[in-house]
Amino acid sequence: MQPVLSSVLLRGLGALAGDPEIASVVTDSREAGPGSLFVCIRGERVDGHDYALRALEAGAAGVVVQRPVPGVPPEKCVQVPDALDAMIRLGANYRALYSPLLAGVTGSVGKTTTKEFCYAVFSAFGKTLRTEGNQNNEIGMPNTLFRLDKSVEYAVVEMGMQGLGEIRKLTLAAKPAGAVITCIGRSHLEQLGTRENILRAKLEICEGLPQGAPLVVNGDDDYLPGAAVRPDLEKVLFAVENPDADVRALDIVSGAEGTRFTIADKAHGSLPAYIPAMGLHNVRNALSAYALATRLGLAPAAAAAALANYQTTGHRQHVVEHGGVTVIEDCYNANPDSMRAALLTLKEYPVRGRRVAVLGDMFELGAITRQAHAEVGALAARCGVDLLLTVGGAMRTGRDSAAALGANAVHCRDKDEALARLTAYCRPGDAVLVKASHGMAFETILDGFYKAVPRD
Structure with missing residues (x-):
């Protein structure tokens, strides 16, 4: 500051x-x-x-x-009257002193990953500030704004919420020049009740956008393409599947080192792209960063090339090779949408051996808790995992639904049992997905596995 x-x-x-x-x-x-x-x-x-x-x-x-x-x-x-509101106002007053090209990012799933893709792209054009980790609330976002100075040319600010009205406060303080909404998922259903309310909450980001600003949204989402937005905004759709999207990914080829695809942009033509990440969800995240950057005036070819500079953060689909075993660390957070993306990534990941999923409870799902965990277990079975280990009271339902479809599934009484079974089962050539909500502290399983299994 x-x-x-x-x-x-x-x-x-x-x-x-x-x-x-x-x-x-x-x-x-x-x-x-x-x-x-x-x-x-x-x-x-x-x-x-x-x-x-x-x-x-x-x-x-x-x-x-x-x-x-x-x-x-x-x-x-x-x-x-309210210290958190005061914190936001302090951030707004400080932000008003500087004029970087600022991008806002929100959505139910993929905010932090999309923010990191945006950072990779904007950094290719000048000094860029970004939200650290997932500090996207009433304290974290102002703290990001306090790091602005005259040398910062671009900023990427993540905005999260627990209820209606919260993103509105954040976006009015940050004043983004453009924004991305990644998707409308099922996280926060406990607080907001319906996905329609989640859509309303996410669309609040528009209130801080100036006239003519780009609003980049997921064209494969079942809510966002038809969502009504301010008529003076430029709504831009990115997609893998939606043929009507403004920016699409075609010819997608995944390998152990990442994913190559062609960006088909109605405004700028076809461009080659590579990202050091797996999964269609990450292709979408990359597309959103490219779409936002180009609609804010940055050079398309340079923006597409800069996607290759993306780096994972924390335990978000971070791939580690240890003792011949490929470990997909994805235990920072979990909800039904991110669980689906992670399991599909495991299914498509090229391995010589077997595929193992260690899954824990997903929080804040309210009335759909049982159904959502059952769906995750069924998906794990359909993805052909060779062993499913589950931990947590809610994920027991996931184990039951997987077993009902014939999967090799075991519910563990705690993380220690899951670690012991994982260590005994794995051998070189296997791939392991470890995923749960952050409160399950599944990083302890990762730490224990790395200690128990010798390196190459």
């Missing part, structure tokens, strides 16, 4: 005595120091108000609070 007067940063929120210069905005009192502004956020386990005095003692120039804090001088304090 570049230093900025508090009167500029706090516009619309309040004022600090003496208009001090702010060098950083923090929500963790341990990061407070001279020139910082500490925003007191009340979480499930920790209330930032309890640490307001500590932040001031560390040199913070001021604190943002929702209620008076005993001992905090009024001149050092700005009281607001």
